[in-house]
Amino acid sequence: MSNLEQFRQEVSAWLEQNCPESMRMPMSSFEDIFPGGRNPEMSNPDQKVWCDRMAERGWTVPHWPKEYGGGGLQKAEINILREEMSRIGARPALTSFGISMLGPALLEFGNEEQKREHLPRIVRGDVRWCQGYSEPNAGSDLASLATAAEDKGDHYLINGQKIWTSYADKCDWIFCLVRTDNSGSKHEGISFMLFDMDQPGVTARPIKLISGSSPFCETFFDNAVADKRNLVGEAGKGWTIAKYLLTHEREMISGFGSAPKIAVADMALESIGADASGRLANSVLRQNIAQYQLDTMVFGATMARVGDEAKAAGGLGPASSIFKYYGTELNKRRNELNLAVLGESALGWEGEAYSEGRVSRDWLRSKGNSIEGGTSEVQLNIIAKRVLGLPDA
Amino acid sequence: MALVLNEEQVMLRDAAAGFLAEKATISHLRDLRDSGDEHGFDPEVWREMTEMGWAGIAIPEAFGGLGYGYTGLGLVLEQAGRNLSASPLQSSVLVAATVIGELGSASQKEALLPAIAAGETLVSLALQEAPHHAPLQCAMSASKEGDHFILSGTKLLVMDAPAADAFIVLARTAGAPGDDDGLSAFLLQAETEGLSVAPGKMVDSRAYGTLTLTDVKVAEDQLLGDIGQASKGLGHALDIINIGLASELLGLSAEAFERTAEYLKERKQFGRVIGSFQGLAHRAAELFAELELARSIVLQALQKIDEGDPDLALYASAAKAKLCEVAQRATNEAIQMHGGIGMTDEYEIGFFIKRARVVQHLFGDYNYHLDRFACQSGF
Known part of the structure; x- marks a missing residue:
């Protein structure tokens, strides 16, 4: 054997x-x-x-x-x-941000002490992590973040505000982008720091979205304390780690564009019916669905091709830059088609007949896909600049 | 099968790219057009292409070809699309040889395929009768009289007709337009009595012809395959043909896009390179995304041909519909982003949109294939 x-x-x-x-x-x-x-x-x-x-x-x-x-x-x-x-x-x-996001970053950029302290606790599920990136005035322009970390010898004092922090109200620790230096360009002076959320200087408040509830929070730091040994990488060099994790996050979000389990065409045949030739009775809707299913198939072939190329050549090719943009736009189209196909029932918000608004809430939530983790417009900027080599404005 | 090219395929692609970029470019196409060349391609360049074996890439070794499969032919067609290379690679190799391979008997393949692979014979398919591709609507009559058939009717858009040595003509031996049964394919020599070719150039500067058949007498042994049973083999051949044309559209669209992206980096207005304007940069980035998607479905569909996938019709219509959409967008944007110079005949970018629309139309356009894709998907 x-x-x-x-x-x-x-x-x-x-x-x-x-x-x-x-x-x-x-x-x-x-x-x-x-x-x-x-x-x-x-x-x-x-x-x-x-x-x-x-x-x-x-x-x-x-x-x-x-x-x-x-x-x-x-x-x-x-x-x-x-x-x-x-x-x-x-x-x-166990499913956690610690496994999917912080862990890979620590393995790549953390020192030995940090790996030994944090990784085993992630494996055991002892500590739940959240990500402190966006700020009210640093969304698409993330590098302009302003949350300040002041050097106090053996620790940093942190003051400022984060937003869209998923599960901040339920998490134990945060990996957070802070500014340790204001003197250079905006990409310099950013540091990647870890600290405990259970301390007097930290407050998290949930944000209600158009889809109803949400995991997102506003998070406030008022003289919060971060031990110096929990600075990951060098002070002022955190942007490299941030970019590494953003790439990682975008790959996860682009998975939203993969082919859904129930084909929207089957839902449409059930709710609208077919003509004598077997074609969906509404020809306008049929064309929209056909174009969506075609693009989903072609996107699937592209994910497969890029995966095969990575195996053959040992690295992701330029096509991977389209995943976040195209996958999230596809998911929004799918959700709009759900509304068009299901009609009245898709608009329900509460009540058993409407499964407590599952379809409408998913539809509204999908609008965030092309905003979170880098908007579609930012993704197009990245393709134009890095892949096509078009100059900056 | 992994969606990557193997070493042999990469070498073939690079060889095709090198040769066509030197010998069969847009500049050559312009010269052929301006000289009023009747055939619309250079026979000397075609001879060199056949000497390199390109006419036999997808033809089995048993019939004088290289047996590399359609993925190989697709790669050469993609390069032909990039350079807008005029040759019978589409008419005689992609289209006619594929139809013969699907419908012909062993002895017919023996007689025809090696000659096509060697470039000694140019065969072209005569199928279309109306403004749009609709193979089952074929109405040309082939009535049986004694031991032969009498064919009468008209065929449009027959590729490279002025240079063709023979035609595969689709006609009805039974049934009515729309019927699956009753379609038959015949092989007719160009000099057959009662067959006339009215030559014409289409917008892509390539030569086509309208065939008029007036009581043409055709012997039984000119029938390709079984009488009245051509539609299945023809359908499979058309799937392969459309995937090949999608390959050409991919090369054409990629080249038009790359030339446009370069122009965006050079052209200055308002004291800035115009590619720095987000209104153009985002459209270029979206087009890049569409081209990456197009590349994936073309490679996948080509591999499905060589794998003998039973769902080839789905992949063929997906590839052709997607590439029609992308080629239309890429060539329209190419003109718009070039601005005034893109409208001039002197500048080369205008050649892409002209070839694109003809290839889009051939054997079913976006509307035809998106409808068919939906039908194949069960709705």
Whole structure:
């Protein structure tokens, strides 16, 4: 028996024994996703049990090195773990910003002490992280951020305001862009800092969006304290880390453009019907849907091509620059088509008949896709400048 | 199959790019146009292309070709699109050889394909009868009389007709326009009695012809494939042909776009390079995105041909519809962003929009293929 075959048997046996029955049920709501943290919100106490057991083996983040609490698994082993989990319908044990955003940044830019302090706590789900980037006057022009960090010897004093901080009211720590120096260009003097949210100088207030509630907050710092050992990279060189993470974030958001599970054409056939030739009865709507489905197919082929090129050449080609822009615009088109196809029922906001406004709230929320993580206009600026080499205004 | 080119394909593409950029450029096309050349292409350049094996890229080795598949032919067509290279690569190789490969018997393929691959014979397809592509609407009659057929009717937009040695003519041996059954394909020599070619140039400066058949007597052995059963093989051939044309549109659109992006970096107005104006920069960036999407669907569709994918019709209509859309936008923007100079005949950018519209139209335009894409998708 090969080593991998043996590994598969071990994984399968371990999962069988350790994955609680309730964690093998499909997730039915947002609360079923376990984000970890000091006071985790749970729809079921088994979520914590499942996370603890997986974290014990480092399998909540199987690709991180063992020395930082990860699973230390190779690609083939990670695939086996995924396959075996999916075979029994096991839910992801832990889903967090720490895993997807801060961890990769620390592995790339953090010092040894920072990796040893923070990464294992992310793996165990002990600490829930939020991201402090945007400010009221630094949105698309992120580098003009003004939240100040004043050097006080062994620590920094932080004053200012962040906005669109996801889950700031529920998170334990923040990775935050602050200004440590005002003397140079706006890209210089930015620092990447980590600090505890549970302190008197930090206040977080949820923001209600047009779609109803939201995870976003306004976050205020009034003499908040950040220990100096939690400055990641050099003081004043945080923009490099910020850009690295923004690329990362944009890749995640562009996934919104992948083909949805239920084809909008099937929904339309059900609600509008077909003519004698089998064509959707409304020819104007039919053309809109056809163009959308064509573009979704072509976008899917492009993601596949860029992935294959990356494997063959070892790096993302220029086509990857279109993902955030095109994927989010596609998702907005899909949501508009949902309204056009479903008609009255899509406009419901409350009430069981309208699934508490699921369609309308998703539609409104999708408008933010082409704003958050860099607006479509900023993405087009980036393509024009970096890919096409067009000069600045 | 991974959506990347293999080493052999990269070499083929680079060889085609190098040769066509030297021997079959827009400047050559302009000379052919201005000299009133009847055939619209240079036979010497075509001979060199066939010597390099390009006419046989997609033809199986058993029939005198290279057997590289359609992905290879697509790469050469893309380069032909970039340079607007005039040759029978579309009419005789992409179109006629593919139809013969789909419909012909082994002995017919034996007789025709090696000659096409060697560039010794130029064959062209005579299909269209009305302003728009609608293959099943074919109405030309082929009535059986004794041991032969009598064909009468008119065919439009027959590519390279003035230079063609033979034509594949689609006609009805049974049924009515719109019927699947009853379509038959015949091979007719150009000098057949009762067949006349009225030559014409289209807006792309290439030669086409209107074929008029008046009681043309055709022997049974000139039938390609089974009587009345051409529509399935023809449909599959048309899928391949449209993917090949999408490749040409990709090269044409990419070249028009790249020339335009360069112009945006050179041209100054109001004391600034015009590419620094966001009103132009964003449109250029959007076009870049569309071209990247176009490149993906063309490569995917080409690979689907070579893989023998049963859903080829879906990929073919997706590729042709998308490339019609992108080519239209790229060539329109090319003229607009060049401004006044883009309207002059002296400047080359205007050649792209002219070729684009003809290739878009050939064998079904955006409207035809988006409708077909929806039908193939079940709505």
